[in-house]
Amino acid sequence: MSKLTGSRKATQFTESVIREMTRLNDLHGGVNLSQGFPDFPAPQAIKAAACEAINGDVNQYAVTWGARPLREAVAREFTRRYGLPVVADAQVTVCCGSTEAMMSTMMAIIDPGDEVVIFEPFYENYGPDVILSGATPRYVTLHEPTWSFDPDELAAAFNEKTKAIIINTPNNPTGKVFSRAELGTIAALCRKWDAVAIADEIYEHIIYDGESHIPIATIDGMADRTVTLNGLSKTYSVTGWRVGWTISPPSLTGAIRKVHDFLTVGAAAPLQQAGAVALGLPDDYYRKLAADYQRRRDVLLEILERHHFTVYKPLGAYYIMTDIGAFGFSDDVEFARYLVKEVGVAAVPGSSFYKNGAAGRTKLRFCFCKKDETLQEADRRLEKLVAARLSVH
Ligand SMILES: Cc1ncc(COP(=O)(O)O)c(C=O)c1O
Numbered sequence: 001m002s003k004l005t006g007s008r009k010a011t012q013f014t015e016s017v018i019r020e021m022t023r024l025n026d027l028h029g030g031v032n033l034s035q036g037f038p039d040f041p042a043p044q045a046i047k048a049a050a051c052e053a054i055n056g057d058v059n060q061y062a063v064t065w066g067a068r069p070l071r072e073a074v075a076r077e078f079t080r081r082y083g084l085p086v087v088a089d090a091q092v093t094v095c096c097g098s099t100e101a102m103m104s105t106m107m108a109i110i111d112p113g114d115e116v117v118i119f120e121p122f123y124e125n126y127g128p129d130v131i132l133s134g135a136t137p138r139y140v141t142l143h144e145p146t147w148s149f150d151p152d153e154l155a156a157a158f159n160e161k162t163k164a165i166i167i168n169t170p171n172n173p174t175g176k177v178f179s180r181a182e183l184g185t186i187a188a189l190c191r192k193w194d195a196v197a198i199a200d201e202i203y204e205h206i207i208y209d210g211e212s213h214i215p216i217a218t219i220d221g222m223a224d225r226t227v228t229l230n231g232l233s234k235t236y237s238v239t240g241w242r243v244g245w246t247i248s249p250p251s252l253t254g255a256i257r258k259v260h261d262f263l264t265v266g267a268a269a270p271l272q273q274a275g276a277v278a279l280g281l282p283d284d285y286y287r288k289l290a291a292d293y294q295r296r297r298d299v300l301l302e303i304l305e306r307h308h309f310t311v312y313k314p315l316g317a318y319y320i321m322t323d324i325g326a327f328g329f330s331d332d333v334e335f336a337r338y339l340v341k342e343v344g345v346a347a348v349p350g351s352s353f354y355k356n357g358a359a360g361r362t363k364l365r366f367c368f369c370k371k372d373e374t375l376q377e378a379d380r381r382l383e384k385l386v387a388a389r390l391s392v393h
Contacts, residue, residue, distance in 0.1 A: 018348050018352065031377050033300075052274075060269060064260070065092075066266070070273070077279050083218070094243065095231075095246065098231040101229045104259045105256055113134070115159070119141075167186060169201065187221065202231055202234050226249070241268065303379045307385055332363060339385075
């Protein structure tokens with residue numbers, strides 16, 4: 001057999017459906033409500049800080065595990081918000097986005113054959129992350145409409161091979177915010193089976209309706225067994241900067257830093273400098289961020305409902321999961337392609353968030369991290385859907 005093929009690992013997963021939808025959207029000149037990046041500007045103060053860092057010649061490699069001002073800002077803010085002491089030198093590692101933070105963490109702590117528990121639907125990167133690190137995934141369903149899990153089902157997914165569980169709260173794609181009670185259930189299982197919690201908290205500040213974000217690291221006995229991931233992308237509307245980080249127990253930091261160093265050496269030095277400025281923005285910034293997103297959420301909820309989607313109202317993050325049963329398409333990918341080509345709106349097929357794609361076949365995810373004009377243009381284009389619906393009813 002020819003050796004000019006991809007590795008067994010690389011052939012076990014497909015290219016990202018989310019990024020494919022963005023490319024299709026660009027081809028058809030659609031309104032992109034698929035990939036989660038803002039189409040409005042990042043805050044002026046942090047753009048200025050990045051320019052200043054470049055002009056001030058912060059242009060060489062930063063320390064491989066992250067520039068001190070950013071690591072210290074990450075530690076300071078986590079302690080200030082949640083009361084948990086974090087030591088920058090022993091616990092914080094800056095990576096190229098929380099994407100690399102997740103990959104470095106998985107590669108650093110997983111051995112082939114170890115099991116990792118993942119809630120489904122999941123952010124699509126977790127699938128390939130698990131394969132590349134050699135882990136065996138164990139999926140536990142989040143049940144709509146509230147996306148709750150069955151504690152017995154979760155308990156059944158843990159065993160002596162369980163090395164870690166991935167928790168993403170606020171959650172992409174469902175908008176679920178895990179409650180203290182739910183996190184307590186997860187924490188008890190982590191303690192029982194000596195497992196690590198890997199907490200993707202990238203939507204920490206994007207939370208609605210008076211809900212509050214609870215890091216699982218703050219639950220009893222979890223600080224020593226939680227790796228918290230976060231980054232600049234979503235909180236400061238700079239998804240292209242690729243700056244994220246891990247906060248890990250000192251016992252795991254060395255392994256994460258080694259993997260991170262050999263994967264990427266480090267994140268962009270001037271953008272780390274600007275990141276330290278970003279983390280120092282006043283609390284008002286975060287209140288406004290959440291309030292602005294809540295308003296956009298309500299705008300898109302109303303638009304989608306009016307166009308006959310069944311919506312699941314998110315309590316955090318910036319996506320709306322919908323059910324597309326009313327349109328008579330039997331396949332979500334076919335519907336998503338129709339939507340982008342014929343209607344001119346890109347969304348993500350639900351099956352890309354499930355291991356067993358059939359579970360997502362009637363779902364579609366829209367994002368609302370967009371300007372009002374963008375959402376209004378999507379509204380106008382969705383008018384065309386009436387015809388599609390009439391043809392099946
Ligand atoms: C749950 C989740 N984690 C991580 C990321 C990627 O974050 P970053 O830009 O920091 O790599 C995303 C982006 O959509 C996400 O939704």
